Amino acid sequence: MKKEEAKIAVDKKEFYKNLTRLALPIALQSLMLASVAAGDALMLGKVAQDEMTAVSLATQVQFVQNMFLMAIMGAGAILGAQYWGKGDKNTLADLFNMMLRFCGIMSVLFFLACELMPGLLMHIFTHDAPLIALGSSYLRIAGWSYLLTGISQCYLTMMKVTDHVKPGALISSCAVLLNLCLNAVFIFGLLGAPRMQARGAALATTISRIVELVLCIVVCSRPAYIRPAFDRFMKLPKQLKSDFIRQCLPLLGGSLCWGIGFTSYTAIMGHMGSDAAAANSISAVVRDLICCMCNGIGTAAGIMVGNELGAGRLELGKAYGIKLKNISYFIGFLSTALVLAVTPLIVRTVILTDQARSYLTGMMVIMSVYMIGRCVNTVTINGVLDGGGDTIFDMYSLIVCMWFIAIPLALVGAFVLHWSPLAVYACTCLDEVGKIPWVMIRFRKYKWVQDLTR
Helix, strand or coil: CHHHCCCCCCCHHHHHHHHHHHHHHHHHHHHHHHHHHHHHHHHHHHHCHHHHHHHHHHCHHHHHHHHHHHHHHHHHHHHHHHHHHHCCHHHHHHHHHHHHHHHHHHHHHHHHHHHHCHHHHHHCCCCCHHHHHHHHHHHHHHHHHHHHHHHHHHHHHHHHHCCCHHHHHHHHHHHHHHHHHHHHHHHHCHHHCCCCCHHHHHHHHHHHHHHHHHHHHHHCCCCCCCCCCHHHCCCCCHHHHHHHHHHHHHHHHHHHHHHHHHHHHHHHHHCCCHHHHHHHHHHHHHHHHHCHHHHHHHHHHHHHHHHHHHCCCHHHHHHHHHHHHHHHHHHHHHHHHHHHHHHHHHHHHCCCCHHHHHHHHHHHHHHHHHHHHHHHHHHHHHHHHHHCCCCHHHHHHHHHHHHHHHHHHHHHHHHCCCCCHHHHHHHHCHHHHHCHHHHHHHHCCCCCCCCCCC
16 A cells, blocks of 8 residues: 555545535436436337337447547547646637547548448347337437537537536436437327337437537537637647647547447347347446446546646645545445346336346346446546546557457357357456456556646
Protein backbone atom coordinates (compact mmCIF):
# COMPACT_ATOMS: atom_id res chain seq x y z
CA MET A 1 0.00 0.00 0.00
CA LYS A 2 2.93 2.35 0.49
CA LYS A 3 3.37 2.73 -3.25
CA GLU A 4 -0.16 4.12 -3.48
CA GLU A 5 0.10 6.67 -0.68
CA ALA A 6 -0.56 10.13 -2.11
CA LYS A 7 1.72 13.02 -1.13
CA ILE A 8 -1.32 15.10 -0.22
CA ALA A 9 -4.43 14.15 1.70
CA VAL A 10 -7.78 14.07 -0.04
CA ASP A 11 -10.53 16.26 1.39
CA LYS A 12 -13.09 13.45 1.70
CA LYS A 13 -16.05 15.79 2.06
CA GLU A 14 -15.12 17.68 -1.11
CA PHE A 15 -14.24 14.46 -2.94
CA TYR A 16 -17.55 12.73 -2.24
CA LYS A 17 -19.47 15.93 -2.90
CA ASN A 18 -17.93 16.19 -6.39
CA LEU A 19 -18.31 12.46 -7.04
CA THR A 20 -21.98 12.52 -6.07
CA ARG A 21 -22.63 15.71 -8.04
CA LEU A 22 -21.21 14.15 -11.20
CA ALA A 23 -21.88 10.43 -10.82
CA LEU A 24 -25.56 10.50 -9.85
CA PRO A 25 -26.84 12.47 -12.87
CA ILE A 26 -24.60 10.47 -15.22
CA ALA A 27 -25.73 7.18 -13.66
CA LEU A 28 -29.34 8.32 -13.99
CA GLN A 29 -28.71 9.25 -17.62
CA SER A 30 -27.13 5.85 -18.23
CA LEU A 31 -30.03 4.15 -16.47
CA MET A 32 -32.58 6.01 -18.55
CA LEU A 33 -30.78 5.09 -21.78
CA ALA A 34 -30.58 1.45 -20.74
CA SER A 35 -34.28 1.61 -19.86
CA VAL A 36 -35.09 2.10 -23.54
CA ALA A 37 -33.62 -1.32 -24.37
CA ALA A 38 -35.34 -2.78 -21.30
CA GLY A 39 -38.64 -1.22 -22.35
CA ASP A 40 -38.29 -2.57 -25.88
CA ALA A 41 -37.49 -6.05 -24.56
CA LEU A 42 -40.28 -6.17 -21.97
CA MET A 43 -42.98 -4.68 -24.22
CA LEU A 44 -42.05 -6.72 -27.25
CA GLY A 45 -41.67 -9.75 -24.99
CA LYS A 46 -45.38 -9.37 -24.24
CA VAL A 47 -46.09 -9.47 -27.99
CA ALA A 48 -43.89 -12.37 -29.16
CA GLN A 49 -40.48 -13.86 -28.48
CA ASP A 50 -39.41 -13.38 -32.13
CA GLU A 51 -40.28 -9.66 -32.08
CA MET A 52 -38.18 -9.16 -28.96
CA THR A 53 -35.24 -11.17 -30.25
CA ALA A 54 -35.22 -9.48 -33.69
CA VAL A 55 -35.12 -5.98 -32.20
CA SER A 56 -32.41 -7.00 -29.73
CA LEU A 57 -30.29 -8.27 -32.63
CA ALA A 58 -31.05 -5.24 -34.83
CA THR A 59 -29.97 -2.77 -32.15
CA GLN A 60 -26.49 -4.28 -32.32
CA VAL A 61 -26.03 -2.04 -35.39
CA GLN A 62 -26.44 1.04 -33.21
CA PHE A 63 -24.20 -0.61 -30.64
CA VAL A 64 -21.41 -0.73 -33.25
CA GLN A 65 -22.11 2.88 -34.24
CA ASN A 66 -21.81 3.87 -30.62
CA MET A 67 -18.31 2.42 -30.55
CA PHE A 68 -17.20 5.05 -33.07
CA LEU A 69 -19.13 7.80 -31.34
CA MET A 70 -17.75 6.81 -27.92
CA ALA A 71 -14.18 7.11 -29.17
CA ILE A 72 -14.81 10.56 -30.62
CA MET A 73 -16.68 11.82 -27.59
CA GLY A 74 -14.21 10.13 -25.27
CA ALA A 75 -11.32 12.05 -26.80
CA GLY A 76 -13.34 15.26 -26.53
CA ALA A 77 -14.20 14.50 -22.90
CA ILE A 78 -10.58 13.74 -21.94
CA LEU A 79 -9.24 16.97 -23.42
CA GLY A 80 -12.39 18.90 -22.51
CA ALA A 81 -12.16 18.02 -18.81
CA GLN A 82 -8.54 19.15 -18.68
CA TYR A 83 -9.13 22.39 -20.60
CA TRP A 84 -12.16 23.11 -18.40
CA GLY A 85 -9.92 22.63 -15.36
CA LYS A 86 -7.51 25.09 -16.97
CA GLY A 87 -10.35 27.53 -17.79
CA ASP A 88 -9.75 27.68 -21.57
CA LYS A 89 -13.25 28.10 -23.08
CA ASN A 90 -11.99 29.05 -26.53
CA THR A 91 -10.29 25.67 -26.95
CA LEU A 92 -13.42 23.95 -25.67
CA ALA A 93 -15.43 25.50 -28.53
CA ASP A 94 -12.86 24.16 -31.00
CA LEU A 95 -13.17 20.71 -29.42
CA PHE A 96 -16.93 20.93 -29.84
CA ASN A 97 -16.44 21.65 -33.56
CA MET A 98 -14.14 18.67 -33.87
CA MET A 99 -16.56 16.26 -32.21
CA LEU A 100 -19.47 17.47 -34.37
CA ARG A 101 -17.55 16.99 -37.62
CA PHE A 102 -16.35 13.47 -36.87
CA CYS A 103 -19.60 12.27 -35.25
CA GLY A 104 -21.64 13.72 -38.13
CA ILE A 105 -19.67 11.69 -40.66
CA MET A 106 -20.16 8.44 -38.74
CA SER A 107 -23.89 9.08 -38.24
CA VAL A 108 -24.45 9.58 -41.97
CA LEU A 109 -22.60 6.34 -42.83
CA PHE A 110 -24.65 4.21 -40.41
CA PHE A 111 -27.89 5.86 -41.53
CA LEU A 112 -27.16 4.94 -45.16
CA ALA A 113 -26.27 1.36 -44.21
CA CYS A 114 -29.59 0.91 -42.36
CA GLU A 115 -31.62 2.35 -45.23
CA LEU A 116 -29.84 0.64 -48.13
CA MET A 117 -28.92 -2.81 -46.78
CA PRO A 118 -30.78 -3.69 -43.55
CA GLY A 119 -31.16 -7.35 -44.54
CA LEU A 120 -27.41 -7.74 -44.99
CA LEU A 121 -26.81 -6.19 -41.58
CA MET A 122 -29.27 -8.59 -39.94
CA HIS A 123 -27.61 -11.55 -41.67
CA ILE A 124 -24.50 -10.90 -39.57
CA PHE A 125 -26.39 -11.80 -36.41
CA THR A 126 -28.79 -14.55 -37.48
CA HIS A 127 -29.78 -16.85 -40.36
CA ASP A 128 -33.38 -17.09 -39.15
CA ALA A 129 -35.51 -15.60 -41.99
CA PRO A 130 -38.38 -14.32 -39.77
CA LEU A 131 -35.88 -12.57 -37.47
CA ILE A 132 -34.12 -11.00 -40.47
CA ALA A 133 -37.41 -9.69 -41.86
CA LEU A 134 -38.51 -8.22 -38.52
CA GLY A 135 -35.09 -6.70 -37.82
CA SER A 136 -34.86 -5.16 -41.29
CA SER A 137 -38.21 -3.38 -40.88
CA TYR A 138 -36.97 -2.04 -37.55
CA LEU A 139 -33.67 -0.75 -39.00
CA ARG A 140 -35.30 1.13 -41.89
CA ILE A 141 -37.12 3.34 -39.39
CA ALA A 142 -34.53 3.40 -36.58
CA GLY A 143 -31.81 4.41 -39.06
CA TRP A 144 -33.20 7.96 -38.99
CA SER A 145 -32.52 8.13 -35.25
CA TYR A 146 -28.94 7.01 -35.87
CA LEU A 147 -28.53 10.07 -38.08
CA LEU A 148 -29.26 12.37 -35.12
CA THR A 149 -27.58 10.45 -32.30
CA GLY A 150 -24.03 11.64 -32.97
CA ILE A 151 -24.97 15.32 -32.93
CA SER A 152 -27.01 15.20 -29.71
CA GLN A 153 -24.32 13.14 -27.95
CA CYS A 154 -21.72 15.82 -28.72
CA TYR A 155 -23.86 18.39 -26.94
CA LEU A 156 -24.44 16.09 -23.98
CA THR A 157 -20.73 15.27 -23.69
CA MET A 158 -19.75 18.93 -23.62
CA MET A 159 -22.34 19.55 -20.90
CA LYS A 160 -20.83 16.77 -18.76
CA VAL A 161 -17.30 18.16 -18.80
CA THR A 162 -18.28 21.81 -18.26
CA ASP A 163 -20.25 21.48 -15.00
CA HIS A 164 -23.65 21.24 -16.70
CA VAL A 165 -24.13 17.55 -16.05
CA LYS A 166 -27.60 17.96 -14.49
CA PRO A 167 -29.23 19.69 -17.50
CA GLY A 168 -27.69 17.06 -19.79
CA ALA A 169 -29.04 14.24 -17.64
CA LEU A 170 -32.45 15.92 -17.54
CA ILE A 171 -32.56 16.19 -21.35
CA SER A 172 -31.62 12.52 -21.76
CA SER A 173 -34.13 11.48 -19.13
CA CYS A 174 -36.95 13.44 -20.80
CA ALA A 175 -36.10 11.87 -24.16
CA VAL A 176 -36.05 8.40 -22.65
CA LEU A 177 -39.36 8.85 -20.84
CA LEU A 178 -40.88 10.06 -24.11
CA ASN A 179 -39.39 7.02 -25.86
CA LEU A 180 -40.89 4.62 -23.32
CA CYS A 181 -44.34 6.24 -23.57
CA LEU A 182 -44.25 6.20 -27.36
CA ASN A 183 -43.06 2.58 -27.24
CA ALA A 184 -46.28 1.61 -25.49
CA VAL A 185 -48.37 3.66 -27.91
CA PHE A 186 -46.87 2.32 -31.13
CA ILE A 187 -46.02 -1.25 -30.07
CA PHE A 188 -49.49 -2.02 -28.69
CA GLY A 189 -51.50 0.46 -30.80
CA LEU A 190 -52.76 2.60 -27.91
CA LEU A 191 -54.60 5.96 -28.18
CA GLY A 192 -55.78 5.16 -31.70
CA ALA A 193 -52.26 4.62 -33.08
CA PRO A 194 -51.60 1.65 -35.41
CA ARG A 195 -50.27 -1.54 -33.78
CA MET A 196 -46.73 -1.52 -35.23
CA GLN A 197 -44.90 -3.90 -32.84
CA ALA A 198 -41.16 -3.90 -33.76
CA ARG A 199 -41.55 -1.00 -36.18
CA GLY A 200 -43.34 0.92 -33.43
CA ALA A 201 -40.27 0.64 -31.18
CA ALA A 202 -38.15 2.11 -34.01
CA LEU A 203 -40.56 5.00 -34.58
CA ALA A 204 -40.63 5.81 -30.87
CA THR A 205 -36.82 5.92 -30.77
CA THR A 206 -36.65 8.23 -33.80
CA ILE A 207 -39.18 10.74 -32.44
CA SER A 208 -37.46 10.87 -29.03
CA ARG A 209 -34.07 11.51 -30.69
CA ILE A 210 -35.52 14.47 -32.57
CA VAL A 211 -36.85 15.94 -29.33
CA GLU A 212 -33.53 15.29 -27.56
CA LEU A 213 -31.53 17.16 -30.20
CA VAL A 214 -33.90 20.13 -30.18
CA LEU A 215 -33.64 20.38 -26.38
CA CYS A 216 -29.83 20.21 -26.54
CA ILE A 217 -29.62 23.06 -29.04
CA VAL A 218 -32.08 25.22 -27.07
CA VAL A 219 -30.38 24.68 -23.69
CA CYS A 220 -26.86 25.24 -25.06
CA SER A 221 -27.91 28.54 -26.63
CA ARG A 222 -27.72 30.10 -23.14
CA PRO A 223 -24.69 32.35 -22.38
CA ALA A 224 -23.18 30.11 -19.67
CA TYR A 225 -22.87 27.10 -21.99
CA ILE A 226 -20.10 26.11 -24.39
CA ARG A 227 -21.37 26.17 -27.98
CA PRO A 228 -19.84 25.18 -31.32
CA ALA A 229 -17.80 27.97 -32.90
CA PHE A 230 -19.52 27.85 -36.31
CA ASP A 231 -17.54 30.87 -37.56
CA ARG A 232 -14.42 28.66 -37.55
CA PHE A 233 -16.11 25.27 -37.98
CA MET A 234 -13.95 24.33 -40.97
CA LYS A 235 -10.72 25.69 -39.46
CA LEU A 236 -9.54 23.28 -36.82
CA PRO A 237 -6.32 24.23 -34.94
CA LYS A 238 -3.61 21.84 -36.15
CA GLN A 239 -2.06 21.22 -32.74
CA LEU A 240 -5.41 20.61 -31.08
CA LYS A 241 -6.44 18.32 -33.93
CA SER A 242 -3.23 16.37 -33.46
CA ASP A 243 -3.84 16.05 -29.70
CA PHE A 244 -7.44 15.01 -30.37
CA ILE A 245 -6.44 12.30 -32.84
CA ARG A 246 -3.70 11.09 -30.48
CA GLN A 247 -6.36 10.45 -27.84
CA CYS A 248 -9.07 9.30 -30.25
CA LEU A 249 -7.23 6.57 -32.17
CA PRO A 250 -6.43 4.35 -29.16
CA LEU A 251 -9.97 4.94 -27.88
CA LEU A 252 -11.34 3.98 -31.28
CA GLY A 253 -9.20 0.86 -31.34
CA GLY A 254 -10.39 -0.08 -27.86
CA SER A 255 -14.03 0.74 -28.67
CA LEU A 256 -13.96 -1.34 -31.85
CA CYS A 257 -12.25 -4.25 -30.12
CA TRP A 258 -14.83 -4.14 -27.34
CA GLY A 259 -17.85 -3.31 -29.48
CA ILE A 260 -17.20 -5.80 -32.28
CA GLY A 261 -16.25 -8.35 -29.65
CA PHE A 262 -19.56 -7.89 -27.85
CA THR A 263 -21.38 -8.01 -31.18
CA SER A 264 -19.53 -11.27 -31.89
CA TYR A 265 -20.77 -12.64 -28.58
CA THR A 266 -24.34 -11.75 -29.60
CA ALA A 267 -23.86 -13.32 -33.04
CA ILE A 268 -22.44 -16.51 -31.53
CA MET A 269 -25.35 -16.83 -29.10
CA GLY A 270 -27.77 -15.93 -31.91
CA HIS A 271 -26.55 -18.92 -33.91
CA MET A 272 -27.11 -21.30 -30.99
CA GLY A 273 -30.89 -21.21 -31.40
CA SER A 274 -33.76 -18.84 -30.68
CA ASP A 275 -33.99 -19.90 -27.01
CA ALA A 276 -30.34 -19.09 -26.33
CA ALA A 277 -30.64 -15.84 -28.29
CA ALA A 278 -33.73 -14.79 -26.34
CA ALA A 279 -32.13 -15.56 -22.96
CA ASN A 280 -28.97 -13.71 -23.97
CA SER A 281 -31.06 -10.71 -25.06
CA ILE A 282 -32.71 -10.44 -21.66
CA SER A 283 -29.46 -10.95 -19.74
CA ALA A 284 -27.85 -8.18 -21.82
CA VAL A 285 -30.63 -5.77 -20.87
CA VAL A 286 -30.22 -6.60 -17.16
CA ARG A 287 -26.43 -6.22 -17.45
CA ASP A 288 -26.76 -2.79 -19.03
CA LEU A 289 -29.22 -1.62 -16.37
CA ILE A 290 -27.06 -2.73 -13.44
CA CYS A 291 -23.87 -1.37 -15.04
CA CYS A 292 -25.35 2.15 -14.80
CA MET A 293 -23.76 2.62 -11.37
CA CYS A 294 -20.25 1.87 -12.56
CA ASN A 295 -20.82 3.84 -15.79
CA GLY A 296 -21.73 6.91 -13.74
CA ILE A 297 -18.74 6.60 -11.43
CA GLY A 298 -16.43 5.79 -14.34
CA THR A 299 -17.42 8.91 -16.26
CA ALA A 300 -17.25 11.02 -13.09
CA ALA A 301 -13.78 9.58 -12.39
CA GLY A 302 -12.50 10.71 -15.78
CA ILE A 303 -13.87 14.22 -15.27
CA MET A 304 -12.63 14.61 -11.69
CA VAL A 305 -9.14 13.29 -12.42
CA GLY A 306 -8.96 15.26 -15.68
CA ASN A 307 -10.00 18.53 -14.02
CA GLU A 308 -7.24 18.26 -11.42
CA LEU A 309 -4.55 17.18 -13.87
CA GLY A 310 -5.48 19.93 -16.35
CA ALA A 311 -5.30 22.50 -13.57
CA GLY A 312 -1.74 21.34 -12.80
CA ARG A 313 -2.62 19.64 -9.50
CA LEU A 314 -1.02 16.32 -10.42
CA GLU A 315 -0.69 14.87 -6.92
CA LEU A 316 -4.32 15.60 -6.09
CA GLY A 317 -5.37 14.03 -9.41
CA LYS A 318 -3.30 10.96 -8.52
CA ALA A 319 -4.87 10.74 -5.06
CA TYR A 320 -8.35 11.00 -6.60
CA GLY A 321 -7.50 8.18 -8.99
CA ILE A 322 -6.37 5.87 -6.19
CA LYS A 323 -9.53 6.50 -4.19
CA LEU A 324 -11.77 5.96 -7.21
CA LYS A 325 -10.03 2.69 -8.04
CA ASN A 326 -10.71 1.44 -4.51
CA ILE A 327 -14.38 2.45 -4.77
CA SER A 328 -14.72 0.40 -7.98
CA TYR A 329 -14.29 -2.86 -6.04
CA PHE A 330 -17.13 -1.96 -3.68
CA ILE A 331 -19.39 -1.13 -6.66
CA GLY A 332 -18.42 -4.45 -8.28
CA PHE A 333 -19.45 -6.62 -5.32
CA LEU A 334 -22.62 -4.56 -4.84
CA SER A 335 -23.53 -5.19 -8.49
CA THR A 336 -22.92 -8.92 -8.05
CA ALA A 337 -25.36 -9.03 -5.15
CA LEU A 338 -27.91 -7.00 -7.13
CA VAL A 339 -27.81 -9.38 -10.13
CA LEU A 340 -28.43 -12.39 -7.89
CA ALA A 341 -31.24 -10.57 -6.06
CA VAL A 342 -33.22 -9.67 -9.20
CA THR A 343 -32.73 -13.00 -11.00
CA PRO A 344 -35.93 -14.70 -9.72
CA LEU A 345 -38.04 -11.65 -10.58
CA ILE A 346 -36.60 -11.30 -14.10
CA VAL A 347 -36.99 -14.99 -14.91
CA ARG A 348 -40.67 -14.93 -13.89
CA THR A 349 -41.52 -11.62 -15.60
CA VAL A 350 -40.58 -12.23 -19.25
CA ILE A 351 -42.56 -14.60 -21.48
CA LEU A 352 -40.07 -17.29 -22.59
CA THR A 353 -40.09 -20.96 -23.40
CA ASP A 354 -39.10 -23.30 -20.55
CA GLN A 355 -35.72 -23.91 -22.20
CA ALA A 356 -35.02 -20.20 -22.64
CA ARG A 357 -36.01 -19.57 -19.02
CA SER A 358 -33.54 -22.22 -17.88
CA TYR A 359 -30.79 -20.61 -19.95
CA LEU A 360 -31.62 -17.18 -18.55
CA THR A 361 -31.29 -18.37 -14.94
CA GLY A 362 -27.84 -19.81 -15.62
CA MET A 363 -26.70 -16.74 -17.52
CA MET A 364 -27.70 -14.44 -14.66
CA VAL A 365 -25.61 -16.44 -12.18
CA ILE A 366 -22.60 -16.35 -14.50
CA MET A 367 -23.12 -12.63 -15.08
CA SER A 368 -23.03 -11.94 -11.34
CA VAL A 369 -19.34 -12.91 -11.28
CA TYR A 370 -18.65 -10.98 -14.48
CA MET A 371 -19.98 -7.78 -12.87
CA ILE A 372 -16.98 -7.53 -10.52
CA GLY A 373 -14.53 -7.28 -13.40
CA ARG A 374 -16.83 -5.03 -15.42
CA CYS A 375 -17.14 -2.45 -12.62
CA VAL A 376 -13.45 -2.42 -11.68
CA ASN A 377 -12.33 -2.09 -15.29
CA THR A 378 -14.89 0.56 -16.22
CA VAL A 379 -13.89 2.89 -13.37
CA THR A 380 -10.15 2.21 -13.52
CA ILE A 381 -9.55 2.02 -17.28
CA ASN A 382 -12.33 4.12 -18.81
CA GLY A 383 -12.35 6.56 -15.92
CA VAL A 384 -9.01 7.09 -14.21
CA LEU A 385 -6.53 5.96 -16.91
CA ASP A 386 -8.41 7.70 -19.72
CA GLY A 387 -8.80 10.85 -17.61
CA GLY A 388 -5.01 11.19 -17.65
CA GLY A 389 -4.63 10.34 -21.33
CA ASP A 390 -3.44 6.72 -20.87
CA THR A 391 -5.81 5.47 -23.57
CA ILE A 392 -3.62 2.85 -25.27
CA PHE A 393 -3.87 0.25 -22.48
CA ASP A 394 -7.57 -0.43 -22.99
CA MET A 395 -7.00 -1.39 -26.61
CA TYR A 396 -4.26 -3.95 -26.13
CA SER A 397 -5.84 -5.43 -22.99
CA LEU A 398 -8.97 -6.08 -25.08
CA ILE A 399 -6.96 -7.57 -27.93
CA VAL A 400 -5.33 -10.07 -25.57
CA CYS A 401 -8.17 -10.92 -23.18
CA MET A 402 -11.16 -10.70 -25.51
CA TRP A 403 -9.84 -11.48 -28.99
CA PHE A 404 -7.08 -13.97 -28.11
CA ILE A 405 -8.91 -15.77 -25.28
CA ALA A 406 -12.67 -15.21 -24.85
CA ILE A 407 -13.85 -15.07 -28.47
CA PRO A 408 -11.78 -18.06 -29.72
CA LEU A 409 -12.99 -20.14 -26.76
CA ALA A 410 -16.62 -19.18 -27.44
CA LEU A 411 -16.29 -19.96 -31.15
CA VAL A 412 -14.65 -23.33 -30.57
CA GLY A 413 -17.10 -24.20 -27.83
CA ALA A 414 -20.14 -23.26 -29.93
CA PHE A 415 -19.23 -24.59 -33.38
CA VAL A 416 -16.53 -27.24 -32.86
CA LEU A 417 -17.04 -28.82 -29.44
CA HIS A 418 -20.79 -28.09 -29.36
CA TRP A 419 -20.89 -27.00 -25.73
CA SER A 420 -24.13 -25.96 -24.08
CA PRO A 421 -25.20 -22.31 -24.47
CA LEU A 422 -24.36 -21.68 -20.80
CA ALA A 423 -20.78 -22.88 -21.22
CA VAL A 424 -20.38 -20.68 -24.31
CA TYR A 425 -21.90 -17.73 -22.44
CA ALA A 426 -19.38 -18.27 -19.62
CA CYS A 427 -16.58 -18.00 -22.20
CA THR A 428 -17.90 -14.59 -23.27
CA CYS A 429 -17.59 -13.37 -19.66
CA LEU A 430 -13.97 -14.38 -19.14
CA ASP A 431 -12.27 -11.24 -20.43
CA GLU A 432 -13.42 -8.72 -17.81
CA VAL A 433 -12.60 -10.81 -14.73
CA GLY A 434 -9.37 -12.20 -16.18
CA LYS A 435 -7.69 -8.87 -16.81
CA ILE A 436 -8.12 -7.32 -13.32
CA PRO A 437 -4.52 -8.16 -12.16
CA TRP A 438 -3.10 -6.69 -15.39
CA VAL A 439 -5.19 -3.54 -14.93
CA MET A 440 -3.86 -3.05 -11.39
CA ILE A 441 -0.27 -3.38 -12.57
CA ARG A 442 -0.85 -0.74 -15.23
CA PHE A 443 -2.59 1.56 -12.75
CA ARG A 444 0.36 1.51 -10.35
CA LYS A 445 2.78 2.65 -13.05
CA TYR A 446 1.00 6.06 -12.91
CA LYS A 447 1.52 6.85 -16.57
CA TRP A 448 -1.91 8.44 -16.43
CA VAL A 449 -0.74 11.24 -14.11
CA GLN A 450 -0.12 13.89 -16.79
CA ASP A 451 -1.33 17.33 -17.87
CA LEU A 452 -2.48 17.18 -21.52
CA THR A 453 -3.21 20.91 -21.97
CA ARG A 454 -1.04 23.38 -23.87
